Amino acid sequence: MANEVKEITSRDVNFAKWYTDVVKKADLVDYSSVKGSMIIRPYGYAIWENMQKILDEKFKETGHENVQMPMFIPESLLNVEKEHVEGFAPEVAWVTHGGSEKLEERMCVRPTSEVLFCEHFEKIINSYRDLPKLYNQWCTIVRWEKTTRPFLRSREILWQEGHTMHATSEEAKEETLRMLKVYEDFQRNVLALPVIVGKKTDKEKFAGAEASYTLEAMMYDGVALQNGTSHYFGNHFAEAFGIKFLNKDNKFEAPYQTSWGVTTRMIGSIIMTHGDDNGLVLPPNIAPFKTIIIPIGKDDSVKDKAMEIMNNLKNNNITTKIDLTEKSPGFKFAEAEVKGYPVRIEVGPRDLANGVVTLARRDTFEKIQVKVEDVVSEVEKLLVDIQNNLYDRALKRRESMTYEALNYEEFTEIANTKPGFIKVNWCGDVACENKIKDDFGIKSRCLIEDEAVTGKCVVCGKDAKHRVYFGRQY
Numbered sequence: 001m002a003n004e005v006k007e008i009t010s011r012d013v014n015f016a017k018w019y020t021d022v023v024k025k026a027d028l029v030d031y032s033s034v035k036g037s038m039i040i041r042p043y044g045y046a047i048w049e050n051m052q053k054i055l056d057e058k059f060k061e062t063g064h065e066n067v068q069m070p071m072f073i074p075e076s077l078l079n080v081e082k083e084h085v086e087g088f089a090p091e092v093a094w095v096t097h098g099g100s101e102k103l104e105e106r107m108c109v110r111p112t113s114e115v116l117f118c119e120h121f122e123k124i125i126n127s128y129r130d131l132p133k134l135y136n137q138w139c140t141i142v143r144w145e146k147t148t149r150p151f152l153r154s155r156e157i158l159w160q161e162g163h164t165m166h167a168t169s170e171e172a173k174e175e176t177l178r179m180l181k182v183y184e185d186f187q188r189n190v191l192a193l194p195v196i197v198g199k200k201t202d203k204e205k206f207a208g209a210e211a212s213y214t215l216e217a218m219m220y221d222g223v224a225l226q227n228g229t230s231h232y233f234g235n236h237f238a239e240a241f242g243i244k245f246l247n248k249d250n251k252f253e254a255p256y257q258t259s260w261g262v263t264t265r266m267i268g269s270i271i272m273t274h275g276d277d278n279g280l281v282l283p284p285n286i287a288p289f290k291t292i293i294i295p296i297g298k299d300d301s302v303k304d305k306a307m308e309i310m311n312n313l314k315n316n317n318i319t320t321k322i323d324l325t326e327k328s329p330g331f332k333f334a335e336a337e338v339k340g341y342p343v344r345i346e347v348g349p350r351d352l353a354n355g356v357v358t359l360a361r362r363d364t365f366e367k368i369q370v371k372v373e374d375v376v377s378e379v380e381k382l383l384v385d386i387q388n389n390l391y392d393r394a395l396k397r398r399e400s401m402t403y404e405a406l407n408y409e410e411f412t413e414i415a416n417t418k419p420g421f422i423k424v425n426w427c428g429d430v431a432c433e434n435k436i437k438d439d440f441g442i443k444s445r446c447l448i449e450d451e452a453v454t455g456k457c458v459v460c461g462k463d464a465k466h467r468v469y470f471g472r473q474y
Helices: 002-006 015-025 042-061 082-091 114-124 169-189 236-240 265-274 300-315 329-339 349-353 372-400 408-417 430-440
Strands: 029-031 038-040 072-074 093-098 101-109 133-142 156-166 196-199 211-218 224-234 256-263 291-295 320-322 343-347 356-361 367-371 402-404 421-426 443-447 466-471
Touching: 015 029, 015 265, 038 042, 042 133, 042 156, 042 169, 042 265, 114 133, 114 156, 114 236, 156 169, 169 211, 169 224, 169 256, 196 443, 211 265, 211 372, 211 443, 211 466, 224 236, 224 265, 236 256, 256 265, 265 372, 291 300, 291 329, 300 320, 300 343, 300 349, 300 372, 329 343, 343 349, 343 372, 349 356, 356 372, 367 372, 372 402, 408 421, 408 430, 430 443
Parallel strands: 291 320, 291 343, 402 421
Antiparallel strands: 029 038, 072 101, 093 101, 133 156, 156 256, 196 211, 211 224, 224 256, 343 356, 356 367, 421 466, 443 466
């Protein structure tokens, strides 16, 4: 494993190769003969399970229920909402045969489930008493991506998608922002990601939505990763699908809809934000194992004490594992670093003779010696400190790579020489947004709604109407 660590490409030499090295060396994924898809190995899936568990609890606390929709969508159903289908058409995978027989109507493997939910809502929503409908689905979707990368873009994606219906537009808009806030709190406080949250421009919003909101994380290399979205649909889908309910005034009207989702892409964001040249670095609040215990030597008393420490940690709800393999201590230390366990606990005969063990933190590599009886309390303190440090470190890096351009010359200079986000004034004309994309391959990330709009558009020089983040994206 020590050699394997040396085989991890440096982030600053080749970031793409570094990322691939880490997901493989940390045993998060493997490849198969299914092109464009990945095998999520147990350790990688354990991270996703933690994400699911925490988010699912938050969804249920806010009144949402889990459902399961079909995997296949008939073409006629997909085509009901034209703007929606046009947005997904290039990525849709089609099923044309069942066994040896050609289907009368081809079906797509769901790229998202709005139309399936709407078909169902039309059957079960009749009165205002049936609203709101607060549903969520954990499932797999398929999008036929041309270029794939583990967790970031694959043809088969594990994700979560919420779909809700409401009696009023105000209630639906509140839901859209409420779930955006749930995502933001999760990513900041659990994943230690200082995400930027804001509204998408009309050009970049979800196909069929009236408004889309996004969580934008900056990776170590300055490239943005869209880490979740929440959409307000108005009643476009409801009207297209003939969904009507009898309101309190005894009149029929169409309900208002939202959808919101996150994916295993969040695992990629953790890797690319917190990882280093030694491998994965996991925030304690999402790590499957918060500590790993490594006994040194073959003395039974060392093993016994290590087992005792493990049980004490588990009894205090600190997930841990113990490495009892025959590998050398150096190998075990390197392996623990590659896999990103937040705290490594070294238990050796010399330390035990003095009544202490060594704690090594993954984020800074700092080592401290603590009394055996203080291990639990000291680990608890370390885990909090590591979680906070990872967030603060990522925030400091993002701030150091966020720039402001007041005119197109400044924008050009920054875009050509510096990775990161660029804050600009914008007139609101899509032609100016497109010019930046065409000239630099940079898209708008989101509107900046907490800053006053003054000055001129960075592209055309007209009076600005918005402040916007631009940045390259994965």
